[in-house]
Amino acid sequence: MSTTATRVIVTGEKSSRRSVFRKSRPERADRPGMRQRATRETLMGYGFLVPWLIGFFGLTLIPMAYSLYLSFTSYNIFSPPKWIGLDNYVRMFTTDPAFMQSAQITLIYVLVGTPIMLGAALGVAMLLNYRSHGGGFFRSAFYAPSLIGGSVSVAIVWRAMFASDGPVDDGLSAIGIDLGGWVGNPALVLPMMILLAVWMFGATMVIFLAGLKQIPRELYEAAEMDGAGAWHRFRAVTLPMLSPVIFFNLLLGLIGAFQVFTAAYIISNGTGGPAGMTNFITLYLYKRGFSDGQMGYAAAIAWVLLIVVAIIAFILFRTQRSWVHYAGDNR
Amino acid sequence: MSTTSSFGENALVLTENQVDPDPKTSTTPQAPRRRIKRKTWQTAIWFVVLITITAVVLYPLVWLLFSTFKPNSEFGSNMGLLPNAPTLDNYTKVFEGIAGVPMWRFFLNSFIIAAGSVIGVLLSSSLAAYAFARIHFKGLSVLFAAMIGTLLLPFHVVIIPQYIIFQRLDMIDTFWPLLLPKFLATEAFFVFLLVQFIRQMPRDMDEAARIDGAGHMRIFWSIILPLIKPALITCSIFAFIWAWNDFLGPLLYLTSPENYPLPVALRLYNDQTSVSDYGATVTASFIALIPILLFFLVFQRFLVDGVATQGLKG
Numbered sequence: 001m002s003t004t005a006t007r008v009i010v011t012g013e014k015s016s017r018r019s020v021f022r023k024s025r026p027e028r029a030d031r032p033g034m035r036q037r038a039t040r041e042t043l044m045g046y047g048f049l050v051p052w053l054i055g056f057f058g059l060t061l062i063p064m065a066y067s068l069y070l071s072f073t074s075y076n077i078f079s080p081p082k083w084i085g086l087d088n089y090v091r092m093f094t095t096d097p098a099f100m101q102s103a104q105i106t107l108i109y110v111l112v113g114t115p116i117m118l119g120a121a122l123g124v125a126m127l128l129n130y131r132s133h134g135g136g137f138f139r140s141a142f143y144a145p146s147l148i149g150g151s152v153s154v155a156i157v158w159r160a161m162f163a164s165d166g167p168v169d170d171g172l173s174a175i176g177i178d179l180g181g182w183v184g185n186p187a188l189v190l191p192m193m194i195l196l197a198v199w200m201f202g203a204t205m206v207i208f209l210a211g212l213k214q215i216p217r218e219l220y221e222a223a224e225m226d227g228a229g230a231w232h233r234f235r236a237v238t239l240p241m242l243s244p245v246i247f248f249n250l251l252l253g254l255i256g257a258f259q260v261f262t263a264a265y266i267i268s269n270g271t272g273g274p275a276g277m278t279n280f281i282t283l284y285l286y287k288r289g290f291s292d293g294q295m296g297y298a299a300a301i302a303w304v305l306l307i308v309v310a311i312i313a314f315i316l317f318r319t320q321r322s323w324v325h326y327a328g329d330n331r
Numbered sequence: 332m333s334t335t336s337s338f339g340e341n342a343l344v345l346t347e348n349q350v351d352p353d354p355k356t357s358t359t360p361q362a363p364r365r366r367i368k369r370k371t372w373q374t375a376i377w378f379v380v381l382i383t384i385t386a387v388v389l390y391p392l393v394w395l396l397f398s399t400f401k402p403n404s405e406f407g408s409n410m411g412l413l414p415n416a417p418t419l420d421n422y423t424k425v426f427e428g429i430a431g432v433p434m435w436r437f438f439l440n441s442f443i444i445a446a447g448s449v450i451g452v453l454l455s456s457s458l459a460a461y462a463f464a465r466i467h468f469k470g471l472s473v474l475f476a477a478m479i480g481t482l483l484l485p486f487h488v489v490i491i492p493q494y495i496i497f498q499r500l501d502m503i504d505t506f507w508p509l510l511l512p513k514f515l516a517t518e519a520f521f522v523f524l525l526v527q528f529i530r531q532m533p534r535d536m537d538e539a540a541r542i543d544g545a546g547h548m549r550i551f552w553s554i555i556l557p558l559i560k561p562a563l564i565t566c567s568i569f570a571f572i573w574a575w576n577d578f579l580g581p582l583l584y585l586t587s588p589e590n591y592p593l594p595v596a597l598r599l600y601n602d603q604t605s606v607s608d609y610g611a612t613v614t615a616s617f618i619a620l621i622p623i624l625l626f627f628l629v630f631q632r633f634l635v636d637g638v639a640t641q642g643l644k645g
Contacts (some may be wrong), residue, residue, distance in 0.1 A: 038467075044547045045468025052459035052478070052522065055515025060481055063492030070491065077495065125383065131377060138381045140631050142388055147634070151576040152594040153616035157395045160613065167394060167411070199388065251483075259485055262578040263578065282487050290583065295491050296548055302488045309485050 009253035027278070066128035076293040088300035099301065101276050105190060109280065110257040113194040118249055121201040126229035126238070139209065142202040149200035155266035158302040159183055162192050181268065193278060196263055204249050211245035243324045247278070251316050258309055281305055341496050350384045399614040406609035421614035429599050429611075430588040434618070441575055441619075443593035444509050448574035451513030452521050456566065457559070460525030461551045465537065482519040494583060508584040509577070513570070520567050527563035529555060552592045565633050593619040 035299050044055070071088055071252025092099045099256040104314035124142060124214025128135040148154055172179055215237065224232045238244075264278040265286075272279025272287070281301065394412060399421055401414040409415055428434045462468070463475050497508040516522055535560075537550045545553075556563070578594040585591055588599070597619060600612040627634065 016341075026539060036468075041466055042468035042470075044472065045462050045466040046549070048458045048462035048466065048551070048608075048624075049474070050458075050514040051455040052462075052590045053474075055455070055512060055517040056474075056477065058480065058513060059346070059493060059512055059517050061490060063489040063496065067488060077498065124634040127377070130619060131374065134378075135381075138385060143384050143634065144392070144624075144627055145388060147572060147627055148576070148620055151620065152578050153395075153620045154391070156597065156616045157391050158455065160398075160609075161391055161394065167390075170411070198390075230540075255483055255485065257593075259487060262576075262594075265578070265582075284424055285490075286579070286641075289491050297497075301489050302491065305485055306488045309483070313483060314470075 005039065012221065067299040067302055070296050071303050073296040074294075075296040075299075077295060078293075081296060084296070088297050088306075091297070092300060092304065098276060098279065098285065102272075102279045102281050103304075104256065105277060105279065106281040109190060109193060109197075109260065110254055113197045114253040114257050116194065117198045117201050118204060118246070118253060120198050121204035122208050122242075122246075123248070124201065125205045125212055128205075128209055129212040139206065143206055144202065146200040146203035148260055151197065152262060152266050154196075155263040158192070158196050158263065159267045162188075184274050186277045189267070189277045191272060193260070193263060193267075197257065197260070204253065207249060208242070208245060212243050215241045240325045244326055247320060247324045251313060254312055255309055256318075258282075260306065360550065361394050362519055368464070392637055395617050399610075399617050401610060401613075403608065403610045404560060406613075419612040424608070424611045425614045425618060429596065432591070432596070434615075436589060437591055437593045437596040440506075440590060441594075444577075444581070444592050445571045447506065447510045447575040448513045449570045451510055452516075452518065452566055452570040453563060455516035457519040457556065457563065458551075459522045460529055461547075461555055463522070464529035464548060465550070465555070478519050478522055481517070482523055487588075490583065492633075497584065497639045503584055504586045504590060505565070505584075506590075509574070509580045513574075518570075524566060524644045525559060525562055529558050531604060532558050559634070564630070568630050568633060572626060576621060 070081060072085055074084050074085060074087075085237055124157035126136060145154075160166055162182035164184065166181065169179065178187075179188060182192040219237045219241065220233055223237050228236060259282055260280055261282040264272065264280045264283045268274075268278045268283075270287075271284075274285050282302045282305075284300045285298050285305070288301065356429075393538055397412050397414060398406075400417040400419070401409065402418045402420060405415060407419070427435045428436070459478075463471070464480065493508070493512075497503060502508050502511075512518070532555065538555050540550050540554055576590075576594065577592075578598075581592050581595045582598075585595060591599075593615075597612070597615055600608065600615050
């Protein structure tokens with residue numbers, strides 16, 4: 001009760017200073033009550049958020065700050081962290097070729113794999129959208145791999161499929177392309193990983209399909225009347241109308257691709273081989289932190305990963321204006 | 332802790348409100364016969380192309396299914412689809428288990444982790460989503476932005492400190508490090524999905540309830556939760572499947588084989604048997620996929636029809 005009383009006085013003082021407004025707003029009369037209600041709302045809001053707040057601060061924000069601190073230390077979980085300044089970061093970029101290779105193959109995987117996957121998803125979505133009926137079965141069939149593609153099971157299958165004399169090797173040999181096994185070949189193992197990512201195009205395709213269905217048919221009809229061919233209609237209607245969806249899929253696709261781990265671990269038995277060609281940044285981080293016990297160094301790698309992801313997201317959001325068209329935007 | 336996430340896990344959900352445009356309106360009345368004939372041809376080609384893609388996409392899974400019936404001796408020599416001498420040996424071998432742990436134990440562990448995750452995600456995410464969508468409190472916009480930020484955060488940035496936390500809490504080799512984050516709504520995907528869903532719900536009912544004197548707890552429990560049931564089902568399915576597939580989490584936190592869920596148990600087959608027991612490895616992989624494939628067949632509508640982007644809506 002006493003807090004309410006104080007509030008009344010405080011509000012009274014404040015509103016007297018702005019008495020001009022006071023008259024024009026009759027609801028000012030119940031302002032104390034509303035204040036109280038606002039406080040109660042705030043309390044309720046935080047009450048509902050308790051689990052999320054504990055998770056956000058306890059398992060995300062504070063750990064992030066702690067891992068930033070660890071990245072400036074030398075730390076194996078048993079003895080206390082020792083401050084070494086920027087040494088971890090310097091080591092990464094000067095005396096650790098394994099890191100440089102890891103960063104390189106991860107970037108190739110992300111920057112080559114994601115656009116190919118998006119292209120496949122868009123292509124198949126347009127194919128399905130070509131007819132308005134009868135695509136339901138295909139849509140479900142194509143969606144299934146994206147549900148299971150990140151699993152250990154699929155990684156094991158993938159390795160068998162691309163092994164020497166496996167189904168892929170046999171199939172290619174039959175048409176005269178003799179590549180041998182992809183799994184043990186440093187030149188082919190990265191394309192094989194990218195193919196696995198492309199295989200999981202289904203979820204992205206479903207999102208594209210929903211986007212395509214929302215493009216008004218009149219736009220295509222108008223373009224056709226103006227004599228636009230199929231390619232021109234794609235460039236002038238489909239791409240701009242779909243650009244928000246492309247943006248969304250590209251952003252989440254790139255960020256997701258950086259985090260590929262399970263397949264690389266299983267296919268290489270945790271080594272990142274052959275010749276380090278599946279040693280993606282997350283696998284390298286895992287090995288350094290949890291196999292070699294270099295947790296400070298692993299934390300530094302994690303922060304480099306975070307910064308790279310943030311830069312890519314930033315670039316995407318900044319370039320958004322020039323290529324993403326939102327409905328109601330007259331450009 | 333769904334870490335695997337290559338591409339594709341990021342589908343967001345929307346109610347099914349796509350209008351199927353009537354195909355008849357697009358065909359002009361002139362020259363109907365030629366049009367129809369051309370249409371038939373195009374449809375035929377369309378089907379052939381799509382069936383070809385389907386065959387390529389589903390081949391690995393079909394290959395996996397047939398391979399479980401191949402005797403060990405055929406691996407390496409017969410990598411085609413059909414086994415020469417089909418057998419059930421692989422299944423009997425797999426059910427015996429590995430490293431002294433029977434198969435059902437791995438299954439049970441996987442199930443406990445996945446079911447626990449579903450409960451945790453539903454409880455914590457729906458509470459948080461209600462607060463973000465329906466309560467106007469101080470700091471709402473800052474916290475909401477923070478939640479969206481964690482949506483884009485690579486999980487690997489926090490695995491080292493989280494590991495240290497759970498190690499200090501003496502939770503290594505228990506399921507807690509895998510379950511606790513789910514009960515604390517750390518997977519922003521679910522919170523975001525539910526927020527979007529709640530925002531689409533008309534406010535009339537909450538307002539009427541409020542006038543009748545109902546508080547937020549009451550509105551949340553008796554009005555919002557029943558309304559968002561479809562979204563809760565979608566969340567449950569994804570939470571289950573991601574937890575079922577999760578590999579990095581159990582790999583980090585579970586050390587003794589009797590606590591392993593299926594993905595980490597599969598690694599045992601994978602490591603121990605480079606050539607000799609290929610059949611068991613492949614069969615165990617298939618068995619681990621069965622629950623997800625069943626889920627997919629049963630809940631297809633919720634997964635595929637419901638999956639579309641919120642990005643579309645703005």
